[in-house]
Amino acid sequence: MKIFLISIFVTLLLATCHGNILFNEHGSTNQIFPLRVKIGSGGHYIQEVSCSSWRLGVEAHNVINWKTIPIECEKYVGNYLLGDQYRADSKVVNREAYFYVKSLNLSGDGKDIWVFDIDETTLSNLPYYAKHGFGVNPFDETLFNEWVDLGAAPALPESQKLYNKLLNLGIKIAFLTGRPLKQRDITAKNLKKAGYHTWEKLILKDTTIYHGKTAVTYKSTERKKLEEEGYKIIGNIGDQWSDILGTNIGNRTFKLPDPIYYIA
Numbered sequence: 001m002k003i004f005l006i007s008i009f010v011t012l013l014l015a016t017c018h019g020n021i022l023f024n025e026h027g028s029t030n031q032i033f034p035l036r037v038k039i040g041s042g043g044h045y046i047q048e049v050s051c052s053s054w055r056l057g058v059e060a061h062n063v064i065n066w067k068t069i070p071i072e073c074e075k076y077v078g079n080y081l082l083g084d085q086y087r088a089d090s091k092v093v094n095r096e097a098y099f100y101v102k103s104l105n106l107s108g109d110g111k112d113i114w115v116f117d118i119d120e121t122t123l124s125n126l127p128y129y130a131k132h133g134f135g136v137n138p139f140d141e142t143l144f145n146e147w148v149d150l151g152a153a154p155a156l157p158e159s160q161k162l163y164n165k166l167l168n169l170g171i172k173i174a175f176l177t178g179r180p181l182k183q184r185d186i187t188a189k190n191l192k193k194a195g196y197h198t199w200e201k202l203i204l205k206d207t208t209i210y211h212g213k214t215a216v217t218y219k220s221t222e223r224k225k226l227e228e229e230g231y232k233i234i235g236n237i238g239d240q241w242s243d244i245l246g247t248n249i250g251n252r253t254f255k256l257p258d259p260i261y262y263i264a
């Protein structure tokens with residue numbers, strides 16, 4: 001009997017030490033502290049831990065100039081984007097933007113303007129990226145342009161709510177996108193189809209002027225032009241750091257999540 005009790009104790013101790021497993025009252029097991037280390041109860045590597053760290057590094061702009069996401073993170077990024085977390089993260093950003101705007105004493109002179117990026121900010125290309133590895137594959141301009149030309153990108157709902165609230169407050173809207181000028185008509189059509197029915201400015205990239213220039217240079221220059229026209233950029237939102245770095249960035253900037261691609 002004594003040996004039997006000791007063997008049960010040792011078995012339980014081993015299970016607890018190696019896998020943090022506890023038995024519940026029904027005799028099945030519960031795993032505790034699942035993010036404790038990178039090794040799961042079976043001794044296997046828990047990939048999600050390093051992929052979530054990688055994503056945090058990307059969003060905090062510590063991981064920069066990357067061309068593709070780590071191949072082992074495809075599933076993680078896909079689950080993130082198609083699950084609740086991406087939407088919840090987008091909601092926090094847009095809500096904060098709205099709370100900020102509500103705190104302002106707006107001039108009401110018709111010159112207050114908000115700068116929205118387009119891709120992964122107002123419009124979502126998730127239907128495209130879901131078919132192309134969620135950023136695992138190198139960017140394919142031809143394939144992506146075929147998708148853009150469909151004009152079928154849905155709105156990112158959280159940004160659309162902000163857009164509607166800003167309009168209700170009398171704030172003008174400027175869309176500033178890295179899409180080339182030749183995509184102007186389809187982009188306007190797509191925006192309207194997705195529910196963005198009006199704007200003050202729709203600025204696309206003139207690739208003859210900005211050929212070889214970074215997105216930071218392009219967007220800074222175009223925002224400067226807005227200010228020279230008398231607009232006050234009260235806010236600026238995008239999914240890339242290059243949307244919100246540089247000059248003439250506006251009174252406050254907001255960074256939406258984007259673990260799929262990086263634009264300098």
Ligand SMILES: [Mg+2]
Binds near residue numbers: 117118120238
């Ligand atoms: Mg974007």
